[in-house]
Amino acid sequence: xxxxxxxxxxxxxxxxxxxQGYVQHGMEGTAVFEFFVRRLPPQRRxxxxxxxxxxxxxxxxxxxxxxxxxWLDGTGRFQPQFLDYLSRLRFTGDVDALPEGTVFFAxxxxxxxxxxxxxxxxxxxxxxxxxxxxxxxxxxAARCVLAGPDKLLVDFGLRRAHGAEAAxxxxxxGYLAGxxxxxxxxxxxxxxxxxxxxxxxxxxxxxxxxxxxFEHFAYANPGSVVLLLDTYDTEAAARKAARLAPRLRSRxxxxxxxxIDSGDLAEHARRxxxxxxxxxxxxxxxxxxxxxxxxxxAEHRRQGVPIDGYGVGTLLDTSADAPYLDCAYKLMxxxxxxxxxxxxxxxxxxxxxxxxxxxxxxxxxxxxxxxxEEEGGExxxxxxxxxxxxxxxxxxxxxEALRRRAARELEALxxxxxxxxxxxxxxxxxxxxxxxxxxxxxxxxxx
Amino acid sequence: xxxxxxxxxxxxxxxxxxxQGYVQHGMEGTAVFEFFVRRLPPQRRxxxxxxxxxxxxxxxxxxxxxxxxxWLDGTGRFQPQFLDYLSRLRFTGDVDALPEGTVFFAxxxxxxxxxxxxxxxxxxxxxxxxxxxxxxxxxxAARCVLAGPDKLLVDFGLRRAHGAEAAxxxxxxGYLAGxxxxxxxxxxxxxxxxxxxxxxxxxxxxxxxxxxxFEHFAYANPGSVVLLLDTYDTEAAARKAARLAPRLRSRxxxxxxxxIDSGDLAEHARRxxxxxxxxxxxxxxxxxxxxxxxxxxAEHRRQGVPIDGYGVGTLLDTSADAPYLDCAYKLMxxxxxxxxxxxxxxxxxxxxxxxxxxxxxxxxxxxxxxxxEEEGGExxxxxxxxxxxxxxxxxxxxxEALRRRAARELEALxxxxxxxxxxxxxxxxxxxxxxxxxxxxxxxxxx
Numbered sequence: 001x002x003x004x005x006x007x008x009x010x011x012x013x014x015x016x017x018x019x020q021g022y023v024q025h026g027m028e029g030t031a032v033f034e035f036f037v038r039r040l041p042p043q044r045r046x047x048x049x050x051x052x053x054x055x056x057x058x059x060x061x062x063x064x065x066x067x068x069x070x071w072l073d074g075t076g077r078f079q080p081q082f083l084d085y086l087s088r089l090r091f092t093g094d095v096d097a098l099p100e101g102t103v104f105f106a107x108x109x110x111x112x113x114x115x116x117x118x119x120x121x122x123x124x125x126x127x128x129x130x131x132x133x134x135x136x137x138x139x140x141a142a143r144c145v146l147a148g149p150d151k152l153l154v155d156f157g158l159r160r161a162h163g164a165e166a167a168x169x170x171x172x173x174g175y176l177a178g179x180x181x182x183x184x185x186x187x188x189x190x191x192x193x194x195x196x197x198x199x200x201x202x203x204x205x206x207x208x209x210x211x212x213x214f215e216h217f218a219y220a221n222p223g224s225v226v227l228l229l230d231t232y233d234t235e236a237a238a239r240k241a242a243r244l245a246p247r248l249r250s251r252x253x254x255x256x257x258x259x260i261d262s263g264d265l266a267e268h269a270r271r272x273x274x275x276x277x278x279x280x281x282x283x284x285x286x287x288x289x290x291x292x293x294x295x296x297x298a299e300h301r302r303q304g305v306p307i308d309g310y311g312v313g314t315l316l317d318t319s320a321d322a323p324y325l326d327c328a329y330k331l332m333x334x335x336x337x338x339x340x341x342x343x344x345x346x347x348x349x350x351x352x353x354x355x356x357x358x359x360x361x362x363x364x365x366x367x368x369x370x371x372x373e374e375e376g377g378e379x380x381x382x383x384x385x386x387x388x389x390x391x392x393x394x395x396x397x398x399x400e401a402l403r404r405r406a407a408r409e410l411e412a413l414x415x416x417x418x419x420x421x422x423x424x425x426x427x428x429x430x431x432x433x434x435x436x437x438x439x440x441x442x443x444x445x446x447x
Numbered sequence: 448x449x450x451x452x453x454x455x456x457x458x459x460x461x462x463x464x465x466x467q468g469y470v471q472h473g474m475e476g477t478a479v480f481e482f483f484v485r486r487l488p489p490q491r492r493x494x495x496x497x498x499x500x501x502x503x504x505x506x507x508x509x510x511x512x513x514x515x516x517x518w519l520d521g522t523g524r525f526q527p528q529f530l531d532y533l534s535r536l537r538f539t540g541d542v543d544a545l546p547e548g549t550v551f552f553a554x555x556x557x558x559x560x561x562x563x564x565x566x567x568x569x570x571x572x573x574x575x576x577x578x579x580x581x582x583x584x585x586x587x588a589a590r591c592v593l594a595g596p597d598k599l600l601v602d603f604g605l606r607r608a609h610g611a612e613a614a615x616x617x618x619x620x621g622y623l624a625g626x627x628x629x630x631x632x633x634x635x636x637x638x639x640x641x642x643x644x645x646x647x648x649x650x651x652x653x654x655x656x657x658x659x660x661f662e663h664f665a666y667a668n669p670g671s672v673v674l675l676l677d678t679y680d681t682e683a684a685a686r687k688a689a690r691l692a693p694r695l696r697s698r699x700x701x702x703x704x705x706x707i708d709s710g711d712l713a714e715h716a717r718r719x720x721x722x723x724x725x726x727x728x729x730x731x732x733x734x735x736x737x738x739x740x741x742x743x744x745a746e747h748r749r750q751g752v753p754i755d756g757y758g759v760g761t762l763l764d765t766s767a768d769a770p771y772l773d774c775a776y777k778l779m780x781x782x783x784x785x786x787x788x789x790x791x792x793x794x795x796x797x798x799x800x801x802x803x804x805x806x807x808x809x810x811x812x813x814x815x816x817x818x819x820e821e822e823g824g825e826x827x828x829x830x831x832x833x834x835x836x837x838x839x840x841x842x843x844x845x846x847e848a849l850r851r852r853a854a855r856e857l858e859a860l861x862x863x864x865x866x867x868x869x870x871x872x873x874x875x876x877x878x879x880x881x882x883x884x885x886x887x888x889x890x891x892x893x894x
Contacts, residue, residue: 005451009633010611012603013644016632021646021667027653071636077670117653124647125631128606129614136609156459159575160771162583163612164457167576184572185463186456189518197460199468200571202778205786206474206564220468223524230790263791314771323770324607324761331649339652343677344710 005165008064008089009072010126016072019118020082031117032333032352033124034109035131041322045417045425048142048406049098049110050173051134053396055127056387059091062123091119095387098355099397101138101176101406102382103413105429107370108355109383110135117334124329132327133166134173136319140294141177142410144312146418147298152309154196155182156289157317170317176402178410183311191399196311198226198259198287205231211240218244222253226287229272230262238272242279257285257308265290266305273306285309293321294420340442349431351438355382363412371432452612455511455536456519457573463519466565467529478564479780479799480571481556482578488769492864492872495589495853496545496557497620498581500843502574503834506538509570538566542834545802546844548585548623548853549829550860552876554817555802556830557582564781571776579774580613581620583766587741588624589857591759593865594745599756601643602629603736604764617764623849625857630758638846643758645673645706645734652678658687665691669700673734676719677709685719689726704732704755712737713752720753732756740768741867787889796878798885802829810859818879 004010022028037047064072064086072078072086093115098104110131113120144153155174161167164186171187181194188195199217207213210232218225225248229237238258245255258276260268265288276284289311300307314320330348331339338350349370356377358366371377385393417425451457469475484494511519511533519525519533540562545551558578560567591600602621608614611633618634628641635642646664654660657679665672672695676684685705692702705723707715712735723731736758747754761767777795778786785797796817803824805813818824832840864872 004615004633004637005611007633009636010605010614011632012605012630013632013635013642014630014646017644017668017671018646018650018664021650021664022653024667025663027663031649031653033649068636072632075635075642077668121647121649124649125605126611129608129611132607133609158457158459158572160579160774161576162580162609162765163616164452164573164576165610165612167457168451169610183459183461185458185460186451186454188460188522189456189515190451195460195522197464199461199465200568201788201790202478202480202568202571202786203465203468205778205788206469206478206781216472216474217465217468220471221464221524224464232789261790262793318609318765318770320770323765323767327607331652334653339649341648341652342679343648343708346709 006058006061007068008062008122009068010129011122012125015122015124017077019122020078022118022121023082023085028116028118029335030114031120031331033113033120033329034332034353035111035127035327035329036109037106038326038328038346040106041325042422043322044139045419045423046103046105046139046413046427047135048138048177048409049102049104049135050100050138050176051131051169052097052100052111052386054130054134054169055111056095056392058126058130059095059123059387059390060392062089062091064089089119090390091115091123092390093119093387094385094389096383097386098382099384099402099405101402101409103365103409104355105368105427107349107429107431108368109353112352112383128327128329132325134169136322136325137170137173137317138177138406140316140319141174141179142406143294143420144297144316145178145410147294147420148301148310151297151307152287153179154309154311155179155184155316156311156313158184160314161317167317172399174316176399177406178403179312193399199228201228201231204228210237211244214240214244218248218253218255225253225255226257226259227255228259228261230260230268234260234263234268235271235275238275242275242281245279245281255281255284257287259287259289261288261290265307266300266303269305269307287311289313291315298420338438338442340439342443349435349439350442351435353435356380357382359412364414365412365427367428367430369430369432370435372434372438375432375434377432453505453508454515455509455569456515457576458569459572462569462571464524466569467525469565469568470529470532475563475565476782477561478567478778480560480567480776481779481800482558482574482776483556483774484553485773485775485793487553488772489869490769491586492866492870493550493552493586493860493874494582495585495624495856496549496551496582497547497585497623498578498616499544499547499558499833501577501581501616502558503542503839505573505577506542506570506834506837507839509536509538511536536566537837538562538570539837540566540834541832541836543830544833545829546831546852547849548856550812550856551802551829552815552874554796554876554878555815556800559799559830575774575776579772581616583769583772584617584620584764585624585853587763587766588621588626589853590741590867591744591763592625592857594741594867595748595757598744598754599734600626601756601758602626602631602763603758603760605631607761608764614764619846621763623846624853625850626759640846646675648675648678651675657684658691661687661691665695665700665702672700672702673704673706674702675706675708677707677715681707681710681715682718682722685722689722689728692726692728702728702731704734706734706736708735708737712754713747713750716752716754734758736760738762745867785885785889787886789890796882796886797889798882800882803827804829806859811861812859812874814875814877816877816879817882819881819885822879822881824879
């Protein structure tokens with residue numbers, strides 16, 4: 001059995017056949033690859049860097065196991081000298097990256113790998129796989145946070161995330177971007193993310209009586225009683241919750257809230273709020289779930305709907321309105337010479353780059369410049385050393401620190417970038433004169 | 448470190464708090480849950496069952512490790528007796544399911560769990576997570592196969608799949624539905640799926656000269672030479688490939704094909720075909736990638752574009768036009784009594800059900816009926832025993848057998864279901880009189 005999270009075989013076949021070519025022809029010089037997003041989806045005005053930590057862990061542990069090498073041998077595609085090379089392969093290169101939680105835009109390198117060509121090439125597939133997913137989810141979660149900064153937002157997406165790793169990394173990316181926590185228990189253990197949960201319809205249905213179900217749940221979980229109201233009739237269930245509250249209180253159990261999961265959430269929330277308030281339960285919060293995204297949260301906020309928190313599931317974890325990014329990991333330099341792909345609609349900016357960001361006095365983002373590393377620039381240099389010679393430059397930042405950075409970044413967004421409607425935020429990202437000149441020069445050379 | 452694929456903590460927090468309630472109140476009677484899709488996305492006229500094998504593996508291995516139990520204890524949410532219960536918990540129930548590769552429709556149970564209530568409840572999150580993803584991808588892949596039944600279709604989706612598990616299971620689901628194979632090496636090892644690959648732009652760019660890159664690749668991989676043409680100028684590269692072919696042939700190396708990855712694929716393919724044919728290389732195949740989906744494949748086919756195969760990546764692995772399904776796993780019966788949720792827009796059909804399928808003499812699908820198990824029905828009963836008492840009824844079917852079933856199923860689709868345009872295929876799925884009567888009866892009882 002291979003380790004399906006860490007395996008070096010989490011790569012495309014062509015990486016291995018290309019490596020065989022590089023190794024056979026002694027092409028082990030230093031290569032520079034950069035990961036970037038070509039174009040933002042129309043549904044996103046900015047993106048949030050995430051997933052760097054998982055990339056570093058993958059690179060640190062990169063090796064082919066004897067079982068994997070034997071299996072590769074059995075495919076008949078690889079020569080013994082090459083398999084021997086693979087058995088010794090480790091990642092010995094450098095990584096520079098945007099710190100997780102940093103806001104970024106199209107054409108800006110998010111992560112750069114500087115390593116012997118075969119190493120830098122091999123890791124392309126998994127590296128994109130890890131960054132792409134977490135950027136997707138962190139960016140979507142950030143929009144939910146912008147839509148409801150005062151709401152308790154919880155990731156409910158495990159069931160419809162695309163597989164287990166997607167669910168776990170979505171919980172991480174969502175928390176990093178500012179959600180309050182997740183319902184996914186394993187993510188609590190893996191990443192120390194706060195866990196939230198209520199109860200399901202099946203719990204109510206398994207009892208002959210809804211009120212009895214509420215009582216049973218409360219007695220079993222006295223510290224966190226959130227009752228689900230919409231199994232049969234939402235308002236009737238709210239009245240049962242109101243009747244139950246004093247009885248529970250007399251046993252030292254405090255109801256924390258209720259959840260609504262179907263129908264017109266706004267209308268039900270208003271009615272339930274009234275029922276609870278009239279019963280003197282103003283402190284009980286109303287939590288909603290089912291088809292939640294940033295647009296619904298924003299609409300509820302505009303209407304003053306009395307919903308205190310949301311379970312954001314499917315539409316967040318699958319980034320349903322933009323389920324993929326046009327991103328790439330491209331060769332920018334090899335053997336000391338810059339490289340440029342000119343494929344139609346997919347041309348790349350060559351060379352080792354840095355992103356420079358300018359801010360106003362209040363810290364608000366003013367504009368970015370992408371420049372060749374040696375050009376320098378104005379403002380803050382965003383790409384920072386993350387790995388040197390295959391070793392991390394520093395211990396992993398705690399997730400809480402990444403979360404604080406993301407919160408600061410969201411606060412620094414100029415108003416047009418905070419809009420949720422599709423469209424560009426008009427944020428200026430300029431390409432430096434040196435970079436433009438180099439691209440022209442390379443085009444002339446290879447024309 | 449937890450096992451992020453098999454962990455029993457791949458569940459939502461509320462499953463554990465509900466279990467604490469069930470166990471505290473002795474609710475360990477037999478529960479029946481069914482997984483089904485409420486509504487098909489408008490972009491899908493049918494779905495393909497997939498992922499059952501991974502569900503069975505998960506259920507067989509279900510247990511809490513000492514480390515997980517200790518961590519749960521540390522959350523302060525669970526009582527010692529309950530943690531003790533969890534330490535002994537195994538899946539001892541029954542599973543009935545559609546054989547993987549079976550075509551199905553809304554409201555039809557895909558998988559049924561019959562087990563003590565806590566067991567059946569606990570596994571909900573991961574079970575949906577596993578079935579949802581593979582059904583999504585198998586159904587999308589089936590549409591690609593319908594669009595290009597004579598084309599070599601290969602999964603290229605690892606990099607933009609949502610995490611590693613999504614990529615691996617997408618490779619499996621795609622192959623099951625009829626793709627020729629995948630580029631994901633680890634999926635080759637895990638599932639014995641044929642591997643395909645070509646070369647990347649970076650390989651060409653790392654060389655000073657495109658022709659030299661082609662030669663290097665061919666010498667290193669003489670058995671599978673597919674050259675990538677669009678790094679700089681597609682037609683110029685095609686002429687280089689044509690010049691190289693005889694030289695390689697003299698060294699015993701046969702070019703197999705070329706790949707185009709950008710620009711107007713149809714137009715480039717026509718020009719490249721002409722260049723290759725004029726050079727006497729009619730046997731070389733043209734492979735295309737980049738933004739491929741069933742609609743583009745169908746459009747090319749209508750236009751007679753000379754493309755022989757496609758790498759289908761992002762749009763397949765993320766099921767981009769329908770990145771999630773409105774699916775659920777719902778309690779249908781507990782303690783011998785049928786159950787029904789009545790939430791607005793989310794009401795369920797109660798009781799243990801079977802799906803009956805009628806076909807015409809040629810085998811074409813005529814219509815389905817969803818009925819209570821005891822009602823019986825006409826035609827073929829689709830749900831079959833998969834697990835009894837926690838043990839598989841039979842050894843896993845080979846993936847090749849599932850693939851043959853899917854191929855037969857696609858052949859049996861009536862013409863309206865084969866259409867790729869959004870819309871329903873008009874396929875009749877009736878709800879049996881007994882099921883309708885039971886639903887009415889339950890509504891009256893709980894009204």
